[in-house]
Amino acid sequence: MAGLLSTIGKHTASEDSAFEYLVEQGLLAKERRCSKCYPAPNLSLIRRSDIADGWTWRCSLRGCRTKVSIRKDSFFSQSKLRLTTWIKLMYLWASDIPVTKVRCHLDDGECSTTTAVDAYYLIRDIYTGKLLASPVLLGGPGIVVQIDESLMRHNHKYNRGRGPLDHIWVFGMLDTSLSPGVGYMEVVDKRDAAMLLPIIQQHTRPGTIIHSDQWAAYRDPAARLPTVACHRTVNHSRHFVDPQTGAHTQAVESYWNSVKSKLKSMRGTTDGMLPGHLDEYMWRERWGSGANGWMNAQTAYNSLVRHICTMRMRRKIFYVAVYV
Template sequence: MLDTPNQFEEYVIKAEKKELIYFLMENDFLKREDICTLCNNPNSLVRHKNSIDGLSWRCMNVKCKNYKKYASIRKNSFFHGFNLQLKDILRVVIKYSYFQQSYSIKNSLDISKSSVNRILKKLINNIPDANYEKQKLGGPGFIVQVDETMLNFKCKSHRGRSPNNRTDALCIIEFKNKITRCFATIINNKEAKTIIPIICSQVLPGSVIHTDEHKSYSALFKNGFTHATVCHKYHFINKHTGVNTQAIESFHNELKLMIKKRKGVKTACRKEFLREFCFYFNSRNNFFHSVIALLKSH
């Protein structure tokens, strides 16, 4: 795999169609072999002038009912369902991998807006949920910070926020000199019965947790956590204990900057947006390769 987005995009632009197909097969983005569904014999990779890719799988077993029938090389791959050149699909994905916004991608490529949206939607649907139930946040040497934030944005009148537009999210970060992992999820309310089970499912028992003084967090101690607080009404760092939530506030700022860059996120899309943002944040040091790996998650 080529090391940077620019290197990969340059290769994709210059590569001949057949060369690119072989590259995608060698790197497991397309199947290297195909089996006939009727005779169970391997299909042959042959030229196919009526295929957008110029190559197709074909059954060559004369005794099979599928004899000489073609099958797309895109079958069971990320590329299936798109009537676009492979290099065009890849360029959309590559541009996304270096943080180009969708409107900018549309402006830089000779591809329709609807096609770009479909590619990005399929890519984002492949992003896994940030779920740490099997490898929980926190533990010795780490501090966990928890806070809620609103995902809504100002109305067009710029006179505040519509109550119908409000969405709250619970955010959890693991910290050791820097944020190492993050988790975020939509919550219907800020009650303890909503928040505490989420924290328990994601954070290792016995972990040190820093929060503000919201009453819902008072039950953390009873659930086996070492809990310390800071009162945001008076200060952002507890001058007696040094307890703070500065790391998660920084996380919130980056989250809201992303919302601002997108000129807001529709209410119905906010759960998906949180999943996408956590994926970006958790893999930001290797985002290009993490995005390209999503092409194998079909």
């Protein structure tokens, strides 16, 4: 196994070790009950040499013998990939390995690029769902949040998609009290007050100080938004930093450079995928970073495992039979 995957080597040595690990992590059920029998007995785990997983659940009643996949109602139920391969793919994603490079880290024939793309799509559902369940909140009493919009001139894969005149604007906010800064981004159809001010209100804590340029949509948010205590601007046609208030947007502009550098490294994307890529960037900032604030593969992997388990519980995916 390649060095990158050595950390999870003991969990991917065999399908049995993968199954035991995923049960231990709460990603697969450790027990089930039969949905057809009353009172419902626990299903028994039996060895199956004719299936890739190697195990299946079976009702212990002689007149039933209902069989249930160990993947039923789990994150892995939508895929036929081996569980060992799934663990590897999760770690490769956490390590920020592009989907086009996944096969370089796997055994020959273990996973096609198309299948890896499908797996990354399923992981996207997890981090996007986590962001929806835990809305981003920035700032707070006396904390400066810089805001700005940026034009995303990304390349289109396969030369498909909207032309260069159909610009995609992203509105961004950066909490400057943290190092490195932590932000929020959202694709916007318009850059007017009706579009941008509700986003500021939704993603800032009470008492936040806003720094921005003098774009008209930002006019006087402190009087219009309950969470904004103060608004300071900088006139970029004259200064990079306002000489009187010290207001500037240099941190959020640096943030845009980092985001665009990440998108550029992907060698193009599609318009429909851009929001997902922004979500991934924000997820990694919050749950994929080490103690020093920089992104860390092991931290991201542990968070991914935890969030898959959390989403599974939230959606009541753990199998429970209810009898009246």
